[in-house]
Amino acid sequence: MKSFCTSMVTAVAALSLGAVAAYAQAPAPPAPTSKTLEQVKARGVLVCGSNTGLAGFGIPDDKGNWTGLDVEFCRAISAAIFNDPNKVRFVPLSAKDRFTALQSGEIDVLSRNGTWTISREADLGLLWAGVNYYDGQAFMVRKKLNINSALELSGASVCVQQGTTTEANLADFFRANNMKYEPAVYATSAEAVKQYDAGRCDAYTTDMSGLFSERLRLINSDEHVILPQVISKEPLGPAVRQGDDQWFNIVKWTHFAMLNAEELGVTRANADERAKSTNPEIRRLLGSEGDFGKSMGLTSDWALRIIKHVGNYGESYARNVGDGSRLRIPRGLNNLWNKGGLQYGPPVR
Amino acid sequence: MTDQVHHLAPRTPLLTGERIRSAIWQIALLVGLVWLAWSAVENAARNMRARGIPTNFDFWDRTAGFDINASLIPFSAANNTYGDAFYVGLLNTLLVGACGVVLATILGFLIGIARLSSNWMVGRLAGGYVEIVRNTPLLLQLLFWYNAVLTPLPGPRQSLELPGGVWLNNRGLFMPSPDFGPGAGWAGIAILAGIVGSIVLNRLSNRKRLSTGKGFPVLFPALALIFLLPIAVFMAFGSPVTFEYPQLRGFNFTGGARVVPEFVALLLGLSLYTAAFIAEIVRAGILSVSRGQTEASSALGVSSGLTMRLIVIPQALRVIIPPLTNQYLNLIKNSSLAVFIGYPDLVQVFAGTVLNQTGAAVQVIAITMAVYLVISLLTSAFMNWFNRRIALKER
The missing domain is CATH 1.10.287 (Helix Hairpins)
Structure with a gap:
């Protein structure tokens, strides 16, 4: 009898394993052509990969509301889809985990100051939908070191966040200038900044915008200076998975809609009124003419929703990182193309 | 009753014989398991291909392009590959694991014996140590040691000079290298x-x-x-x-040998934590040796130190070794917490930076897991061999 029991248990185990395996295979994995938009609509919420906390770009405030340039970008997509900027669930991701989270489908869009590079598109199977912040890597040091240039950093210990282009650019910069250095590598930028502040490193490096933002966290912000050299090109922007062109278009044109709105003088305050404007460009953008939104699976007033709820690019910039914020980063490269910057929205036509 | 009659009836043993039936079920289970594993791998590979995620190991020979601050073998961003970075991480893990095991064992034995000391103060101090250390999370202790080691130390320009050309600052310990x-x-x-x-x-x-x-x-x-x-x-x-000799040049000391503070913090944290558990194991082992043995030994006029060394410890070891193996395995696996204090161990370098730069998540994690598995199995095999060696030999 005992051995019969044993065999039965074995049999049940074998069968259930088989069943588990069959089940594991049965629901076809979301094929690359699947519609992210449909999933988002069905779920009723956009899942947005965000920073774990970078002032001005993606950080929760004291009430737990996410704020920042990258965060508002996700709110803009949510507004375009749901006519509500708050149907977003933010998933804070470290630099190390962010791409895996996007690849595996855990998030719909990654809006987390990620640098657009060829390997991330060609090797990781991602696509950058645009550049919502043109940045470059730089160094921050203590004022008392009396250093004026990054080229004087030979022999320094440099704190850096792991798993970033920053880590590789740092190696390139010192190699290219034939200088020595010691990298002190930490999993999060918060830890890297903390150790820099504690004196473990002579310099802290990340993108210029990040330096402005992290400097606010230091015990004595005034004792630190950001060196002027920009050692890399860091086009930061939202990324999506490859294989869903419709979703790629929605994310890409959300950015362009915000740029075009700024260029055409459409703001959060005047959007509804400007929709009645006679200017054909504005009418097309805000959906008073044409049906461009519908071709993307949205409504024709998709851009109007974005501007009404979030505002144009210039407003979002000023509020989060520009004059209206504590960071006060000049527009620089992020000004519109007709104002000396690089931000250029293709026509809505 | 009918059942029993049925059983008693003679029948061909081919498919219903107990051994054969059992074998069939076992084969079925094995086939099921293999199929499960195969379909999981196949499923993952298909999904990865569909999403444009690399499924091969080509990244192994690509130039790394990042630097590592503590390495037992020469490593530079320009001249070494991701594969070399793997070895740097592996060696760093083995280094901290080996040093940790030795240190934790020595400390654990001392504290375990101290806890049994007839000296009230010594016994209570050891007891207090064990209770405090083993009842707080290891990660917290690591962070404590990292900040405790680092924060009070001066910057490079105010380095503490120790005898023999040794310098100490918050960038590490700098020693003359022979x-x-x-x-x-x-x-x-x-x-x-x-x-x-x-x-x-x-x-x-x-x-x-x-x-x-x-x-x-x-x-x-x-x-x-x-x-x-x-x-x-x-x-x-x-x-x-x-x-x-290390010399202060520019920002920091150059030349000589260097121990980074991350290593010290990790080693301290791991050994002190594991030592508390080992101390308890040692205490249990010693208490398991019957009191009669000690008494007999002292009746023969053997000193208490010799009694401990020659009578008690050899017998206690038989009780100590198996759970001690567990602690060694724990220590080695816990060394992966290095990630949190920036020590470049296997997880930090390979499953961190390499994974992120290459995007080959599944391959990198699989390799990392396999490495920990092999290290643990080897440790375990060695300890089992040692256990058999010291086991009571019945003649």
Whole structure:
């Protein structure tokens, strides 16, 4: 009898394993052509990969509301889809985990100051939908070191966040200038900044915008200076998975809609009124003419929703990182193309 | 009843025989498991291909393009590959694991024995240590040590000078590194010869003691063999060593050898934590040796130190070794918490930076898991061998 029991248990185990395996295979994995938009609509919420906390770009405030340039970008997509900027669930991701989270489908869009590079598109199977912040890597040091240039950093210990282009650019910069250095590598930028502040490193490096933002966290912000050299090109922007062109278009044109709105003088305050404007460009953008939104699976007033709820690019910039914020980063490269910057929205036509 | 009658009836044993039936079910289970594993791999590979995620190991030979601040082998961003970074991480893990195991064992034995001390103060101190250390999370302790080691230390320009050209600051411990000339190899051989000689000497002494009841002194001749012999050989070759002293240049010391603070913090945290558990294991082991043994030993006039060393510990070891193996495995696996304090171990370098730069998540994690599995199995195998060796041999 005992051995019969044993065999039965074995049999049940074998069968259930088989069943588990069959089940594991049965629901076809979301094929690359699947519609992210449909999933988002069905779920009723956009899942947005965000920073774990970078002032001005993606950080929760004291009430737990996410704020920042990258965060508002996700709110803009949510507004375009749901006519509500708050149907977003933010998933804070470290630099190390962010791409895996996007690849595996855990998030719909990654809006987390990620640098657009060829390997991330060609090797990781991602696509950058645009550049919502043109940045470059730089160094921050203590004022008392009396250093004026990054080229004087030979022999320094440099704190850096792991798993970033920053880590590789740092190696390139010192190699290219034939200088020595010691990298002190930490999993999060918060830890890297903390150790820099504690004196473990002579310099802290990340993108210029990040330096402005992290400097606010230091015990004595005034004792630190950001060196002027920009050692890399860091086009930061939202990324999506490859294989869903419709979703790629929605994310890409959300950015362009915000740029075009700024260029055409459409703001959060005047959007509804400007929709009645006679200017054909504005009418097309805000959906008073044409049906461009519908071709993307949205409504024709998709851009109007974005501007009404979030505002144009210039407003979002000023509020989060520009004059209206504590960071006060000049527009620089992020000004519109007709104002000396690089931000250029293709026509809505 | 009918059932039993049925059972008693003669039948062909081919498919219904108990052994065959059991074998069939076992084969079915094995096939099920293999199929499950295969379909999981196949499923993952298909999904990865569909999403444009690399499924091969091509990244292994690509130039790394990032630097590592603590490495046992030469490593630079320009000249080394991701594969080399793997070895750097692996060696760093093994280094902290090996040092941690040794340190934790020594500390654990001392504290375990101290806890049983008849001295009230010593016993209570050891007890307090064990209770505090093993009841707080390891990660918290690591962070504590990292900040405790780092924060009070001065910057490079106010470094503390220690004897022998050693400097200490918040960038690490800087020591002169020896640069051996020709002939130094013979001194190394002399050390080995000294160790082998000591072992032989010990065997001879044991043999003599077993046959005559009295051995000859071993400790001092052995120390002389291990230390004086190599030094004599070294002198004979005219001391062929020069030291490279660390010097403060610019931001920090250059030259010489260096121990990074991350290593110190990780080593301290892991050993002190594991030592608390080992102490309890040692205490349990010692208490498991019947009191009669100690009493018999002291009745024979054997000193308490010798009683501990020759009577109690050898018997206690049989109880101690199996759970001690667990602690060693824990320590090695816990070393992956290095990620949180920036020590470049396997997880930090390989499953962190390499994974992120290459995007080959599944391959990198699979390799990392396999490495920990192999390290743990090897440790376990060694400890099992050791356990069999010291087991009570029934004759």
